[in-house]
Amino acid sequence: MDKNFVISVLGMFLVTYVPRFLPVFGLSRVEMPSFIKSFLEYIPVSVLSALLFPTIFLKGNHLFISYKNIFLIASIPTLLVAYKSRKLFSPVIVGIISYILISLVIN
Incomplete structure (x- = not known):
């Protein structure tokens, strides 16, 4: 398997996964006000x-x-x-x- 291909796949994984994971990880420990929860729905x-x-x-x-x-x-x-x-x-x-x-x- 080509080294550039593996680096590209890992880079794409990081670019798509990290922005989705960080808010879930960070906000799961914070209690948000009810008006923000209703807005996000x-x-x-x-x-x-x-x-x-x-x-x-x-x-x-x-x-x-x-x-x-x-x-x-x-x-x-x-x-x-x-x-x-x-x-x-x-x-x-x-x-x-x-x-x-x-x-x-x-x-």
Whole structure:
């Protein structure tokens, strides 16, 4: 195995793991106020929304709300299943199946 490859993999490991580990390690011993805890609970939802909304609603930097928008139509049953089940795996499967079925019908 090449020495540069091993050094690169170890470097990538450090760059990705250390920034995730240090806050967990450091903050696990500190009791945070309740308002900070409640604020931090919204971060995953807001990040996911920021990643998904442009994909669902935009096409070529323009708002694309149409029955031909496969992502928008597939997101409807996905959101319903996510709301109803409150699980992670079910909405992913429904989203994939919805996208495939809708793309077969529309195209």
